[in-house]
Amino acid sequence: MDKAKSREIEENTVKESPEHLQMSLAAAMTLGLKPGSFYKDATLPCVNLLLTYEEGCFARCAYCGLSYIRECESELHKDKSFIRVEWPTHDLNTIIQKLNSKEKCSHVERVCISMLTNKRALQDTIIVAKRIKSETDLLISALITPTIVNKDWIVALKNAGVDKIGIAIDAATPELFNKFRGKDIRGPHRWETYWKIIQEGLQVFGSNNVGIHLIVGLGETEEEMAQIFQQAADREVLIHLFSFFPEPGSPLENREQPPIGQYRRMQLARFLIEEKKTRIENMKFDNEGRLIDFGIPEQFLKEIINTGIPFMTSGCPGSTLRVACTRPYANSTPYQAYIGECRNFPYQPSTKEIDLVLQQLLDYSDRLSLESLKSDSFFDDN
Numbered sequence: 001m002d003k004a005k006s007r008e009i010e011e012n013t014v015k016e017s018p019e020h021l022q023m024s025l026a027a028a029m030t031l032g033l034k035p036g037s038f039y040k041d042a043t044l045p046c047v048n049l050l051l052t053y054e055e056g057c058f059a060r061c062a063y064c065g066l067s068y069i070r071e072c073e074s075e076l077h078k079d080k081s082f083i084r085v086e087w088p089t090h091d092l093n094t095i096i097q098k099l100n101s102k103e104k105c106s107h108v109e110r111v112c113i114s115m116l117t118n119k120r121a122l123q124d125t126i127i128v129a130k131r132i133k134s135e136t137d138l139l140i141s142a143l144i145t146p147t148i149v150n151k152d153w154i155v156a157l158k159n160a161g162v163d164k165i166g167i168a169i170d171a172a173t174p175e176l177f178n179k180f181r182g183k184d185i186r187g188p189h190r191w192e193t194y195w196k197i198i199q200e201g202l203q204v205f206g207s208n209n210v211g212i213h214l215i216v217g218l219g220e221t222e223e224e225m226a227q228i229f230q231q232a233a234d235r236e237v238l239i240h241l242f243s244f245f246p247e248p249g250s251p252l253e254n255r256e257q258p259p260i261g262q263y264r265r266m267q268l269a270r271f272l273i274e275e276k277k278t279r280i281e282n283m284k285f286d287n288e289g290r291l292i293d294f295g296i297p298e299q300f301l302k303e304i305i306n307t308g309i310p311f312m313t314s315g316c317p318g319s320t321l322r323v324a325c326t327r328p329y330a331n332s333t334p335y336q337a338y339i340g341e342c343r344n345f346p347y348q349p350s351t352k353e354i355d356l357v358l359q360q361l362l363d364y365s366d367r368l369s370l371e372s373l374k375s376d377s378f379f380d381d382n
Contacts, residue, residue, distance in 0.1 A: 015089050017051040018124040018131075021113075022087040023095070024048045026328050031098040031105065033090055039334040042346040045318050046110040046141075046325040047099065049128070051121050052089055059117035059147070060187035061170070062180040062251040063218070063244065066116065085330075092128065096135050109318030111136070112166070112325060114143040117188060121145065122153060126160045133161025139324075141166060141316045143213075146197035147188050154197075154204045164316050165201050166240060168213035169194050172220035172228045180218060180252070198237060207236035211316065216266045217244030217258030221289025223280075225266050229273040230280040239270050240314050243331040243343040257332075260341050261363035264311065265291045267344075268361065271310035272296065290364060308349040311357055 027047045028034035038044075057066045099105055113128050115121040129140055142157055143166040157165070171177040174191040181189045201210040212232055216225060232239050243263045246253050257263075272278045272294055282295025294301055304310065315325030331343035340356045342349075349357065 014054050015091070016053050017121070018092065018127040020052060020089050020091050021095065021128065022050040022052045022089050024050075024087060024327075024330075025085040026330070028088050028090075030108065031095065032101070033094075033098065034088060038328045038346070039337055040347060042326065042328040043107055044326055044328055044346075045107050045321055046112055046316065047095075047105075047108055048112050048114065048325070048327070049095070050087060050114045051116055051118070051124055051128070053116065053118050053120060055118065057116040057118060059145075059181070059189060060185050061189070062185055063170075063215070063247060063255075064250060065247040067250060092131060096132065099132070099136050099138060108138065109321060110139040110141060110316060110324040112141040112143060112316065113162075115145045115148075117145050117147055119148055122148060126156055129157065129160040129162050139163055139316075139319060141325075143168060144197070144201075146194045147190070149197060151200040151204065154201055158204055163205070164209045164211065165205060166211045166213060166316070167194060167198055167201065169228075170213055170215045170242075171218050172214060172225045176218050176220060185251075198235070202235065202237070208238055211238035211240050213240045213242060215242045215244050216263050217255075221285075222262060222265060222269075222291045223285040223289040226269050226273070226280050226283060226285075226291065229270050233273050233276070238314075238316075239274055240316075240325075241267060241270050241344070245331050245343075257343075259363070259366055260343075260360050261365065262290075263343060264357055264360045268294065268305065268310045270314065272304070277304065305358060305361070306354060308345065308354050308357075311345050311349060311354075313344040313346055 023031070025034060026038070026044045027049070029036045029038070030044045030047060059067060061067050099108060099111065111132055113125055115125055125142060129142065132138065132140055140162045141164045142162045144157070146167060154165070169177070171180055177189070177191045178184050181187050182191065198210060198212065214225065214228065229239055244255065244257055246255050246257070269283070269291060273280065278295040283291060284293035284295070286292050313323055313326045315323050315327065318324030326346035327344065328346040329337060329342070332341055336342065340353070345353070
C-alpha cells in the first residue's frame with residue numbers, strides 16, 4: 001500500500017477512546033504536540049485529557065461546548081473546540097511517550113482524565129488510568145460524571161491508580177443546576193445525584209481528595225456562591241473555581257462573563273472559607289447578595305490578599321506543587337490577562353497585578369472600565 005493511501009485511511013479512521021484522547025491546547029503545547037508559548041511563561045504541570053467518542057456527550061448543559069445540544073444544532077462542534085479552544089486528538093501511546101519525556105515534561109506532576117456523559121466512558125476511564133499509572137510516575141486525577149457512576153465503580157477507579165476525583169457541579173443552586181443542566185433543559189443530570197456521588201467519593205478517597213468545580217456567573221448571587229463554598233468546606237471537599245466564559249454555539253453563547261469585581265470577591269471568599277480563615281456566618285452581604293465584609297480583621301485580610309494565592313488557579317496539587325492544574329488562560333484570553341482581567345492566575349501574581357486586584361475587589365459595577373485598567377502603574381514593566 002502506498003504512503004498516500006495509508007495516510008488517507010489513517011485520516012478517515014474514527015479516533016475514539018480508550019486508544020485516543022483529546023487534550024487541551026495547553027496540554028498539547030506542553031507535550032510538544034502543538035507549537036506555541038504561554039503569556040508570561042506560565043506552565044502547565046497537569047496534563048488534561050478528555051475521553052472522546054464519535055457520538056459525543058449525551059448531556060445537554062446549556063453552557064458547555066461538548067453539549068449534545070451543540071452537537072445537534074450547530075456546525076461549530078465539528079472543530080472539536082471546548083472552553084473556547086481547540087482540543088486536538090492523539091493516541092494514548094504517543095501521549096504516554098511524551099509524558100515520559102524529560103526534555104518536554106520534566107515539570108509535569110499530574111494527569112487529569114475527564115469523562116463524558118457516555119456509558120462507554122466507564123470502562124475506558126479505568127483502562128486509561130491503569131495504563132498511565134503503570135507506564136508513568138505521575139499522579140492521576142479523574143473528573144467523573146455522577147450521572148453514570150456508582151460507588152463500586154469509584155472503588156475500581158481508585159484501584160486503577162487515581163488518587164483524586166473532581167465533580168463538576170458548576171451551578172451554585174439546585175434551581176440553576178436544573179435550569180442549565182437538568183430537567184428544565186431536558187438534561188440527564190440531577191442535583192441530588194451529584195451530591196450523593198460526592199459523599200460516596202469521600203467515603204472511598206477520603207477528605208480533601210474530592211473536589212468540585214463551580215462556575216461564577218450563571219445567575220447566582222455572591223451570597224449563594226459563598227453558601228456552597230461553606231457547604232463544600234464543611235464536608236472537606238475542595239473547590240475548583242471557574243469564571244463563566246461563553247462558548248460559541250451553546251445556548252448561553254451571548255451571556256457575558258461575570259464582572260471582574262464579582263469574580264475577585266468569590267476567589268477570595270473561596271480561599272478564606274476553604275482555608276478555614278472565616279465562615280459564611282461571619283460575612284456580610286448587601287441587599288443584592290453582594291459580599292461587603294469577609295468577616296476577618298482588615299490587616300489579616302490584606303496580608304492574605306498580598307500573597308496573591310487566592311487569585312491563582314484552584315485545582316488538584318502535584319507531588320511538589322500546591323496546585324498542578326494551572327489551566328493557563330482557560331477562563332480568559334491572553335489579551336484579557338494583559339489588560340488585567342486574568343481570571344485565574346497560572347502563576348503567582350506580581351505586586352502590580354495584586355494592586356489591580358485590590359481595586360477590582362472594591363468594584364461593584366456591572367463591568368470594570370477598560371480605560372481604568374490602562375494606567376501606567378499596571379502596564380509599565382508588568
